[in-house]
Amino acid sequence: MGGIKPDDSAPLLIFGGPYSNLQATEALLRYASDNHIPVGNILCTGDLIAYCASPEETVNRIRDAGVAVVMGNCEQSIGNDADDCGCGFDEGSACDLLSAAWYNFSRPRVSDNNKAWMRQLPEQIDFIYQGTSFSAIHGSAEQINQFIFPSDSDAEKQQQMVRLECDIVLSGHSGIPFGNKTDSGLWLNAGVIGMPANDGTPDGWFMVIKPEAGMLKIEWQRLRYDFQAAAEAMVENGLNNGYQQALSSGLWPSLDVLPDAEKQQTGQPLQPAPMTFIL
Numbered sequence: 001m002g003g004i005k006p007d008d009s010a011p012l013l014i015f016g017g018p019y020s021n022l023q024a025t026e027a028l029l030r031y032a033s034d035n036h037i038p039v040g041n042i043l044c045t046g047d048l049i050a051y052c053a054s055p056e057e058t059v060n061r062i063r064d065a066g067v068a069v070v071m072g073n074c075e076q077s078i079g080n081d082a083d084d085c086g087c088g089f090d091e092g093s094a095c096d097l098l099s100a101a102w103y104n105f106s107r108p109r110v111s112d113n114n115k116a117w118m119r120q121l122p123e124q125i126d127f128i129y130q131g132t133s134f135s136a137i138h139g140s141a142e143q144i145n146q147f148i149f150p151s152d153s154d155a156e157k158q159q160q161m162v163r164l165e166c167d168i169v170l171s172g173h174s175g176i177p178f179g180n181k182t183d184s185g186l187w188l189n190a191g192v193i194g195m196p197a198n199d200g201t202p203d204g205w206f207m208v209i210k211p212e213a214g215m216l217k218i219e220w221q222r223l224r225y226d227f228q229a230a231a232e233a234m235v236e237n238g239l240n241n242g243y244q245q246a247l248s249s250g251l252w253p254s255l256d257v258l259p260d261a262e263k264q265q266t267g268q269p270l271q272p273a274p275m276t277f278i279l
């Protein structure tokens with residue numbers, strides 16, 4: 001279990017899923033620098049490597065910046081030279097076949113040094129910010145590749161929160177930005193920067209948390225970046241597939257992993273409402 005010590009006087013910047021998208025990663029780090037957010041207040045919920053064209057470069061950029069990273073299933077799999085991405089897709093499903101393409105592209109392109117770094121990443125990062133306890137994980141407390149979606153029950157999220165013993169959970173993996181208020185605290189997912197959120201727009205998502213009038217204010221923001229350059233880099237590297245098209249269309253090539261409620265949101269622009277947490 002890792003930990004960070006963020007500066008209470010600056011906002012927190014939380015993001016997930018760079019997914020080998022160097023252009024999105026650069027845009028996120030530019031936002032941090034433009035808004036004077038110190039690196040100690042930035043946290044990534046994992047999956048640095050996935051669908052896009054720049055796996056090694058994206059890891060190097062995040063490492064060079066010094067951003068704290070929770071291990072995702074992609075770091076766990078590539079770091080250990082596993083045979084697949086460990087997303088937990090059903091064998092032979094559309095997601096399974098699509099993930100084989102990027103995984104087999106990425107695995108030989110990541111240096112041994114970066115694989116060793118990925119292996120030592122913590123699966124959980126706990127910290128205190130403004131007197132509030134946070135736990136950052138990738139999937140769930142119990143399983144690195146468990147998808148937790150907005151429509152999953154409060155009971156499921158509360159069960160996880162009791163295990164984590166925190167006020168606020170920061171999760172990743174599912175690719176959708178959302179927040180749920182439960183009787184045990186907040187379950188927040190910043191969304192991902194490296195792929196759109198299946199909402200019909202090319203934007204990625206990240207989350208900013210800051211104190212305001214005795215409360216923490218939680219806001220989700222769109223990451224607008226040069227998605228055309230990211231898509232062109234995929235074509236140049238032979239990754240001319242459904243994920244390449246998704247960078248522009250904002251629509252996922254397969255909805256296999258989504259519950260019905262999230263499937264029905266396909267193509268509808270998202271705007272998670274800001275949330276508050278009383279300090």
Ligand SMILES: [Fe+2]
Pocket residue numbers: 047072073074087138145172173174
């Ligand atoms: Fe993941």
